[in-house]
Amino acid sequence: MASGDGAWWRTVAAVAGLLGLAGSLALVAAVWLLTGDLATTGSAAGLVGLVLAVIPLGLGLWRWLRSSRAEKAPTSTEVSAAADVLAGLALEQWREEARLRSLYDPHPMPVRWRLTERSTLLTDSATTPPEGTVFDAASLVERFRASERRRLVLMGGPGTGKTTLAVQLVLRLLATREAGEPVPVLLSAADWDPDESPRVQDWLALRLDRDYPALRATALGPHATAKLAGRGYLLPVLDGLDELSEHSRAAALTALNHSLGEDSLILTSRTRDFAQAVSQAGHTLTAATVLVPELLTPKTAVAYLRTCLPTSPGPGWERILHEMTAAASPAAAALRQVCATPLGLWLLRAVYVDTGADPAPLLDSHRFPTSAAVDSHLMEHVLPALIATRPHDSGTAEPFRPRRRHDPAQAGRWLGHLAHRLNQPHLSERPRESHDFAWWHLARHVPPAGTGLLCGTVAGLLIGSAIVLALGTDAGLGTSLVFGGGLGTFGMILVVSEFPAWTREPPAVADLRLAGRGHLLLRLAARNVLTLGLVSGALGGVTGTTVLGLMTGGSGGLVTGLAAGLTIGLVVGPLFGLAVGLIKWIETPAPESRANTPTASYRADRRLNLVRITALGLAGASVGAGASGLMAGSLDEVLRAAALGATLGSVLAILFGRHRAWPAYLGTVCRLAWSERTPLRLMSFLDDAHRLGLLRAVGPIYQFRHARLRDHLAAAYERDEPARPHRA
Template sequence: MSRSRRRLMVTAAACLSLLGLGAVVVMVLVRLDLGEKLHLGDAAGVLLTTVALVVPLVLWLRRAWAAGPPEDVAEAKRVLAELVHDRWAEERAIRAQGAPAIPVPWHLTRRTAMMDHARLVADGDISGDAADDEWLAATFRALRRRRLVITGGAGTGKTTLAVRLLLLLIETRTSEEPVPVPVSLADWDVEVHPRLHDWLAERLRTDYGVARGRGKGADGADLLVRRGHVLPVLDGLDELPEAARPGVIAALNKTLAERDQVILTSRTDEYGDAVKKSGRVLKGAAVIAPKALDPKVAIGYLTDDLPPDRTPAWDRTLRAMENGEAPALAAATRTALGLWLVRTVYIERGADPTPLATVYAGDAAALRAHLLDELIPALLDRPPTRPSAGDPFRPHHTWDPVKVRRWLSLLARLSTAHGTREVAWWRVARQAATPPGRKRPAWPVQGWTISLTGILYGLPAALPPLATGHAPLGLALWFAYGLGTASMASDTPAFSRPTLADHLARLVREQIRPFRLAMLSIPGMGLPMGVVTGAVYGFWEGVGMAVMTTTGLWLTIAGPRPEESDEERPPRFTSALTPMAVWRANRALTGMRLVTGLLLGTTLALGAGWVLRQMGGEPGDRLRELGLGLLVGGMLATVTQRGRRAWAATVFTLPLLAATGRLPLRLMTFLDDMHKTGLLRAVGPLYQFRHAELHDHLARVSPDATRSAVS
């Protein structure tokens, strides 16, 4: 529909609405002038009808008369680049906490079977230092197709290098260059999204607040991705199931166009196996690998970070490391993670380093486990680098390291059991309450959660009848609406913060969906209503009712609706998604449902009284009230099955798990604090352990061993 035609239709609807409202106002004034009493139910009905008519009209007017041309592609890219940079610059700052960059050397892989022909990748060899910003960005831009695979073993700094590179590319980006966007490969199912572009566009909508248009056609997110305006930074090929990795390599080769750029991270062996099984290397991609840190470089890094008046114990430890008397320490500091662990556990805490060169001098595995064990109390004890109250580095609370270790171990085991290293808050409580070998939580927990969510969602619809003495109707609505909503609602959260206007529009459309066939002839609905009202109250009242009913139903069905998908209209990015933002959005959505449920319950209570009077019944006719309540409540329970209850289900399940010590009562506060301390990182709506080796270490530790090791 053209914009001019839409505006004409909206203007006509507005005029009809004003005529209908005017007729109602005249009716009220005439009745008052004649000395008649205006019944409270009639007044409330007029008010609710007016609101139900005006709200969709205003929403549609705002959409239909929205001024301004679609957003420019360059502007959309600029906004996206700012969101990505701000989000990941904060992640990098939380991770580093003021620590200098570790100078890990990188070079082209010597495994020629994992990389395309050298002449198709770059001119000359590639080697440099990860701490050299100029080399890193220049090397990537010098690649023939700007495709890079970062490989390496555990703890070699693959993800750190990828994040550093994407920040540099954004900071030095020209308007023609694509915007680097990091995404976790663990979320890509090539069976659902065979094309990289389709999956990446979906992640743009989810992670950066882009509203999906009506229909399933291409939209602005597809525009950016398919035209090469987005550079995907695909992290963690090795975190996919082994059988899925070759499919990702094959999908990339099939869907990447000549101009498409990509950055991929993976452990070396896993990437090599995936390439071998797929039968093809990633076309045109340079594959780089790290070199082990030289002991002299590691000693220099630790020395520079120590105070000038360092203790004699540090002198002895560094000498033992240099002379080969502490081989385990020398081996640990040959990787970026090991060097960072020594710095965090010992230098930042001011701890005595003697055990490094004595107790753990010759046992590399024991030293690694010791450093990982001490990492949690070390990070919890670390003071924030900024003193302000709004500091993103400052945790909300002080946590007991023993409990933190136990809870993180549980999260690691739960994610491992589901084949991932990701932590989704909307799945944690359900997974923790599910006995081993089962797919659903135990019945006591499941029944408790459904009952409480039913009370939460059903109470607003039941309050008005209960408050006016219609207890059977209120209880019937409470049971049917609440239990139906709780049992059939989705456990998947909404990944955007809905506005009140959008929520009201969606609610109205959901309520009328079952009656769509009956509304095919909208005037056929308004005319009988007008005739009946005119016969009972008078001509003008009938005209007003007919006009208001017709216009209101028409507006509800025809608008306001989400905009049509438009591939030529660049998306308007609003915010970078975080797990806390998803939590707050679903909390807000629950609040909106409660408010609208209260309004809906009020409407039902008033409507029930009016219907009973027209049927010749008395207010005390409980049987008819009960029947009407069950009918309407059952309908509502059916049409609200698309509602989301992830927030409510999590909140109501946590007290049971907290009582047994399995999870903290304030789960999101805990996860957010672990993110701020550097133990977790936020990737879109999910949390991940910042170090895969820490995740694997915690997943292998039993709760009893965890308790004894920390204490």
């Protein structure tokens, strides 16, 4: 440890020693003045000395445990091993995502990329390939590895396959990665605020720590992602620069140039937004090659469709394929224009190829005179088509099928509401143009006052009811109601005031697997039981001696108070120490954990909150029952005290916990489900939407598969929602 830390420790020890000495002298003097008996004073002084001796012992043990965990500088072998772990996790993650997106079914979308004609403005011309060079995903990886700086910008309009190519590049780079090569990690650029994190490495470390918690179980410990980012072991693949605000896009370019050094980078953006960022920043991305997609030719689109169709597709498809190349009518020309992008080709496949529907109506020039009409028609029918072609399966073996059957109209309203929410500025933070959906941010998209009041009312009712039950009729019904109502209201106010902080907290890591982690559980439990037990015993002894001594005014009260305080302290401390140790163990990830996903992140935070509520609730029940038993209470009184302790312990577990994203989400989704704007089991529904291919997952964050699909659903919701009645 640093010398400064040692000076801090000596200061605390000196102050604690002086306070302990002063307190012991004052307490012994009080006994002497109250009793005038030397023997009693000596006994009290001995007990107080025993109590006070426990404090430095506990602090010394705590100091020893901290010093045993002193951080060591990681070796290159340890950093390289952590990078290999990250590469394995990322490869597994993106292979699964590629299967869900059907990126290779039956073949990759035939998109080719070329150098932009605006290279003098948007790229460092000294590093670009010859003009006219065209790449597919495989040749682009080879060119990328052969380049000196390895920096690439993928530009294009909406639906042109930027994200798809980014995923393909990540998969190829991971599958062919050699030892020591940087690990490509695909992240949403919309999640980056360059004003708050001007060093992109700092932001990368935070996001990867969230997305890949298993890295904490490597030899690098909790600083694994920071070490990987700082030592150049990461290749950031930032998707969607255009999702940032206009100011943030320019700031991001500046921050990337200042912080990357010799590090590599792949960036995607819409063409117009990247050009604006370059113009506003006054410079482009240093040493980067900028590529744009070539529009799919009718011949290429027809060839791809034939690979998806059966051998004998039927007269309707034969006419469509012929008309697409001939463009003999306005409808055929419109369809050909739609199929010039990967998004349009995917829509046509999902709505007509996979469903087996007759595509002949698409050649009706009265219904579809323009590409916008064709595009709107396909957008309108893609959700019912995906639900129809992927029937539900309650099992988990098939990743392409939802677990539940969904009504297309209802699913469209629910997704439309979320799309509408994402298109609105966040209510609890400065406006940004981020369209990522993190489940723990749901409460930020809804006015927090109403949800906080809902959660506070539930907490207040629990506290008030438990107090009324504990006091019972012995204190009088009126007195019980007054105390219960007052403390319940106080608890409600606490929850309401704390709720905005809940919406800003990230989700937790939680792992209940015991295999290979039993020794960690024993160590954490023993450490917290020992330290909290000793400290609580000492504090309980001093408190009991002081309180009962002042109440009784005699030496008997002092000794009884000391004994009672020691007993309660040495019971309460270990109980809560055991609960704290269990919670810390759950928050420690296992080395074989997978990459974080939205569902896994949600379940982990829910699991941690439930364990914390249960553990502290049981500890509170034990304390309440023990205290009532020491006061010779009846069985009925002991049970009521246990119920009160369990309620207070559970509420305190939420109020003063470190991770409360799940309670904030739960209150918000209950409120939205009551008004029929989302399902009560929202995360299960979103997982099904992901399985259907409507959503994509980047770590624990959901995104709509295409921005145009998100905007279409939001527009449909905003058009139809005012006419629908809702519960108040």
